[in-house]
Amino acid sequence: MAYIIENAHVLKGEKRKDVCLLIEGNRISSSRASFKMYNHLRMDAGNYIMTPCHVLLDFNLPLTSTFEQRKAYYLENFIKKGCTTVLTSVRITREKQLSSEIKKIHSALLDCPLDYVIGVKIPTTLLTSNFIRKCKREKVPVIFVEVTSAAELVKIPWGWVKEAMFPYNCPLVPIFQNPDKRLKRLWIEMMDSANLPSLKEEVQESHPLDRTVLEKIGIFPKKSNLHDGGEVSYNFYLKDSETVKMVESELFTKHNSCLLITMHKGKIIRAGKQVSYRPGYGEYVEIKTPSFYQSLT
Structure with a gap:
């Protein structure tokens, strides 16, 4: 099923960007400022800070x-x-x-x-x-x-x-x-x-x-990746006056209690206090070429 995540405050490291994400299957098909011409189901993420899974x-x-x-x-x-x-x-x-x-x-x-x-x-x-x-x-x-x-x-x-x-x-x-x-x-x-x-x-x-x-x-961009073509794995932290100013590492160390949702390869494994344990759902990540992708920043 295809759907759109609107008003996503995506935090990667120390940088936050507000985007909309088009999800198709278990992949992020595209990210842009808006998808006004699409009729897909929409999810408003405006109340959260969105990060890649750690x-x-x-x-x-x-x-x-x-x-x-x-x-x-x-x-x-x-x-x-x-x-x-x-x-x-x-x-x-x-x-x-x-x-x-x-x-x-x-x-x-x-x-x-x-x-x-x-x-x-x-x-x-x-x-x-x-x-x-x-x-x-x-x-x-x-x-x-x-x-x-x-x-x-x-x-x-x-x-x-x-x-x-x-x-x-x-x-x-x-x-x-x-x-x-x-x-x-x-x-x-x-x-x-x-x-x-x-x-x-x-x-x-x-x-x-x-x-x-x-x-x-070589783990990135296969994992911890919220880019076009990346898998649908992300965290939603509650956005408030403190978390909105934090970098990704601070959310992990100081505000783990604000973590509300975790999505792993298109499956919700955490929703509030409800946590789903899926034995064998993990997969071996083969790294074909370490350091193949290196960002400029």
């Missing part, structure tokens, strides 16, 4: 817990917070583990209610040309690197790593094992010197991934 990082999904424990975890940590996509990872310590561990996590996520993206988490000793090529074959969109010391970073043949990454170019993301600022500066210097696809900072768990991170990994 994407959160979580390294510790309860994959081996009971169904009831998993359900409670997904509801409290994701669905009730307006998150419909999770970025997670498998931890690898030996090259030969990669394929089998990825198969295991795929099986464990078959009943997941969220869409999911799977990366890998490794010690620096695994940053070799051979391992990178294996990640490329498995379409691993992000490699989290546990950084312990400067000596480890200096030993890595970064030129070979870069060569092995091409053309898939999945980004390297640091996980610093200690708060040494010099170690963080060295990571940045290494990434800049070798011109490697990477993030300069750690990614915070349980907090919405910002646009630059989503683009770098």
Whole structure:
């Protein structure tokens, strides 16, 4: 069924834009100032702040817990917070583990209610040309690197790593094992010197991934996207004197109580206090090319 969302106050990051959205099937067919000549059913969104659904990082999904424990975890940590996509990872310590561990996590996520993206988490000793090529074959969109010391970073043949990454170019993301600022500066210097696809900072768990991170990994524009052609997944927050002035991250952290509606791929999974749990509704999000889309701002 086609319908129009009118007077939508769409908030993306720090920018808000008032538009009308034409919905056809489970896709946003078009967005513009108005659709006056259309006779479709109309929904007035003037009382809400509309955002894309959030994407959160979580390294510790309860994959081996009971169904009831998993359900409670997904509801409290994701669905009730307006998150419909999770970025997670498998931890690898030996090259030969990669394929089998990825198969295991795929099986464990078959009943997941969220869409999911799977990366890998490794010690620096695994940053070799051979391992990178294996990640490329498995379409691993992000490699989290546990950084312990400067000596480890200096030993890595970064030129070979870069060569092995091409053309898939999945980004390297640091996980610093200690708060040494010099170690963080060295990571940045290494990434800049070798011109490697990477993030300069750690990614915070349980907090919405910002646009630059989503683009770098390749999750955007597939997810967290309210653009023409994007899927119908969004949040409605109650608009009041406070929320209308907030950026997207503030709505998540300070005004989660104002979240009233969550739509996931055309299905309402939250309406007020009523939350719908759909085991297996989540899908694996395959990233064909990380960093393929990068906005100018």
